[in-house]
Amino acid sequence: MKTWAAVSWILQHGSAKFRTIGTEDSPGTAIFSLTGNVKNAGLIEVAMGTTLREVIYGIGGGISKDRAFKAVQTGGPSGGCLPAQFLDTPVDYKTLSELGSIMGSGGMVVIDDTTCIVDFSKFFLQFTQQESCGKCVPCREGTLRMLEILERITTGKGKMSDIDDLLLLAETVGSTSLCGLGTTAPNPVVSTLRYFRDEYIQHISNRYCSAGSCVGMFELVIDHNKCNNCSRCQRGCSFDAISGSRDEGFLILTESCEGCRVCLETCPQNAIEVFPVK
Amino acid sequence: MPDTLALQRPQYFVANDREIAFFRGDTYLTALRRAGIEIPTMCNDPELTPSGSCRLCLIELENGKLVTSCNMTPQPGSSIETHSQNAETKRQTLIELIIASHPLKCTVCDKSGNCDLEDLAYDYVPADRLTVFDGKLPPLPDNEVNEFFMLDYSMCIRCAKCVQVVDEIQHCGVLSMENKGFDVFPSTGFGQTFHEAGCVACGNCVTVCPVDALKPLSVIKAGREPQFDRVKTTCVYCGVGCQFEFVVNKRKNQIVYVDSVMPNRLEERAEVNGLSLCVKGRFGTDFIHHPDRLTSPLIKENGEFREASWDEAFDVIESRFKQVLQEHGPDAFSILSSAKCTNEENYLLQKFARAAIKTNNIDHCARLCHASTVTGLVRTFGSGAMTNSIHDLTHDADVIFIIGSNTTEAHPVIGVKIKQAVVAGTARLIVADPRKIELARMAEIHMQQRPGTDIALINGMLKVIIENNLVDHEFVRERTEGYDDLLRELEKVDVAEMAQIAGVQESEIRDAALLYGQAETAAIVYSMGITQHSTGTMNVVSLANLAMVTGNVGREGTGVNPLRGQNNVQGACDLGALPNVLPGYQQVSDETVRQIFSDHWNTELSGVAGLTVVEMMHAAHAGDIKAMWIMGENPALSDPNVNKVREALATEGMFLVVQDLFLSETAKFADVVLPASSFAEKSGTFTNTERRVQRVRPAIAPLGNSQADWKIIAELLRRFGIAAEYQTPDDILREVASVTPIYAGITPERLEPNGITWPCRSEEDPGTRILHSEQFARPGGKGRIIGVEFQDAAELPDANYPFVLTTGRNLYHFHTGEMTHRSKGLHERRPYELTEINPIDAMRLGIEEGEKIRLTSRRGTLVTRAKIVEKVKPGVIFMTFHHREAQANLLTNDVLDPYAKIPELKVAAIKVERLTLLAD
């Protein structure tokens, strides 16, 4: 689609003109589907070489609820994940692939600090694992075993050797699969391990999910300095795990909390904070 | 194939710093394997398209990229590594992944010791990583268990090799991969059993399974590879001559199962069959260990058999034979040799008849199947054998014309190769058969002629070919004689009338003639549907006419190709188990020839042609035969009009010796029964239908007190004063070579790996794949075209006997079932006769599916069960002759073809009655 759109533009304006847009290696424009935790989601067209920051904070209007930017996954399920340090990176084929991601299908999913990176890569892997045709060993067997390891890590059952095994599997699936689906399937895992290895290790050695996402691996605490006693958290909680009142303030009862994150997501003040289980 | 490779100039690449040659068609893997470099594979078989699914065959390219070697064409000058660190690590992980989905039960697994996965796990996986990736297990559909093999899904590694065999080799359509991703598994779909899905139990999918998922039932708890020996040999069932391995438990002297011979290089696979076998070869050899096997000589006293020692049995035979010889002379003997026995044994038995007794009364069951092939083709081509090879038939023919051969059931592996050629689009198919046989469904044209009208059909085709100027005039002029004779005959022929006689559409004859006549290369394939007629010889002559007129002889992909039925019927004929010829088709009436044999055997020989099988029985019936020796045949069931045969065998005062594996119907009439060893217990050679002489090797020691037939005959030769100091059958084969010009270069040493095809006239002669390529084998070198007039079968239906009975075979049985009914699986699959009748006839007579019916001819009557099928036309009844409880030959007509003396087994007039009272 994108190619055809470009072709007609080039026919109208000539390729010299086309080349003036974008970078030397990646002339022209790129179309992205910007989604996730951004204020303005949708299909966007930008010149090659525009920085990620311009895209996310400019066109996208910044992170929803003004939370902290954590990462952006470009290229769909077979793409890679880039952390904040690359926000000023220009978007073009060459740079992205150097950093371990791709333009790919043009997907651009932005996540904030409440998204668990292990869970995030599991989400993408699940997709490719289900799409596997099952013909070749690495993709049929390998993606499932990778998924099982991620599943283990996100349920607090990970072991340190899992990281090596994940990398081993990712490399094997990536370099020996029969078709593109398999060879790119490990990309999300590889890139998140590259930039967020600590978060994996935290999951394994401390049984702690700092994004407050993996059930049973975090505790939520209300920061009373930020809290404005709006009571939305209490009203949203299905487990009666938040005690208190608008007058006396609110308190999360750890023993009743099921980790459903409704409070975390509904709090307009971003007052609910994540801590390791005591 | 090696000889074609030799013609090519190799190119080179470098592997692990070594230069490797490769040829057109090679992949990196095939070239590396030829050079002796081993690379692990799990999904590869050289007969299958590389699927690239296991990914174990990795090699590293110069740029560090890993690629699979099984499906990549080598780049000249490239440099690769086969066991780089990177490739090896990936291999290890891949194997760890496979075993994560596979229960490692090696300690109790039947496959252990012969398992690719076990070996690879041993080589690559450290003990502490055996279970690293364990987790969810693959789906577990219901297991398949049938009469022959099983599929245990818990062991399946989803390599899809079985499905590839189904799609690329067997074309049975039984299996496909169901589901996707981690949930895939090979499946018949719809929860059908294999049989319901159309499985003919060839077991070719079973044999490629790399693990313990698909396996023959007979391997279960029967021992494991280290306890086994593997002995390569030739199948005993049919004339295809498939090569296979007996897997033997040596300690128990027991055959465990039959496996395909599967070296991992294509050029080392058997040329005849590769990995393919049919149900009989693969699952039907358990008759060898059947408790009915005769284990001791038997002597009949007062109508009862008693066990006797070999010495005693030999003494009785010697004295009775000598007595008959003295009192009645040599021609009071009749000797029946066997198409089941080896070349060496056939040679010895005819030597016994001719040298010891001095009679030419020796024949064998070829009389009943292809005698008319010999007479018909000798007349026209000068040599009565398949003109071309199986390989060129299925690879080089543009058109294959099959007439009177139910190839997929009677010669299953050739049938499957024809299917492959049709599916691949390399060959177009014409079938002429009274029944809608399996190949008819794949044919472009199927002419369903009335049994016994083949000459009309072929004359019609010839007429169309001449009318349309499709005659190869140059071939006719240079290579043949008698064309005018044919033209004269064809003047009388009207295509429409021929079509009417044959009961087919005129357009079908025309289309078939055009397709055959216009083809660059067209091959005729036929079998007993042509030969077993009172016009058998002339049927064959007609086919020869068709081939010669269109120049379809002597080139690849052409010819007239009779498919021989029994495993060694070709060899039995070649080696002179015939009443008119000495080994190598040398006439007994020819004095020069006789002199050679006289000198060799050191005795005088008779120059008078002897009696044929049916004539022998007639003579015995008339009391003219006083001694009969039958080796491994069962005329009391196989011959036409068996009532008369049995009376003949029971003739008072005739001394009958029968040598067999079992106490057959025939053996019951014997005075002395000799227990013979089966083909699994002896060595020698068989000659297959394409004239290829192949090895038979002993897998187990003779069972009980049985003896190889050649040893028995040699003993009797000695007792009649003829030298027979053979240490092994190889000595006999050397003697054969010295007196048989067409076998002159066939020595034991030259039989590896793929046998030799006769004529092979010297030790330098590589053998002959295609006959008549320069000139015909007739004196003068020209082929003879003979005009043939259509003549009706001897017995036509009439008011009293309104149906035509035609006989034949089915896939699961062989001959009279002496072997197949003693194979557990084969017997269970088809325990009794099912006689085919058209639904219209069945409805008219009120016959229901499976109901008992009575069939009666002028010669006998029997009761059988009806199978109502469209396969036969109204008015035609089809039955096999495999079953003791419904012996087709009680009904068949023993009228003979005047030249070949072959009986008309394919056409008899019968009546059909419903047997309500007997129905159960």
Ligand code: SF4
């Ligand atoms: S890599 Fe491709 S071929 Fe292999 S299983 Fe995955 S989807 Fe199928």
Ligand code: SF4
């Ligand atoms: S199939 Fe092979 S790997 Fe599997 S249990 Fe049996 S021997 Fe072991």
Ligand code: SF4
């Ligand atoms: S046994 Fe033969 S016929 Fe049956 S499914 Fe396997 S390949 Fe097909």
Ligand code: SF4
């Ligand atoms: S049954 Fe055997 S051959 Fe078929 S997919 Fe399973 S492991 Fe492979």
Ligand code: SF4
């Ligand atoms: S095709 Fe003939 S030779 Fe081959 S396995 Fe079957 S019976 Fe034996």
Ligand code: FES
């Ligand atoms: S052998 Fe090449 S992929 Fe399996």
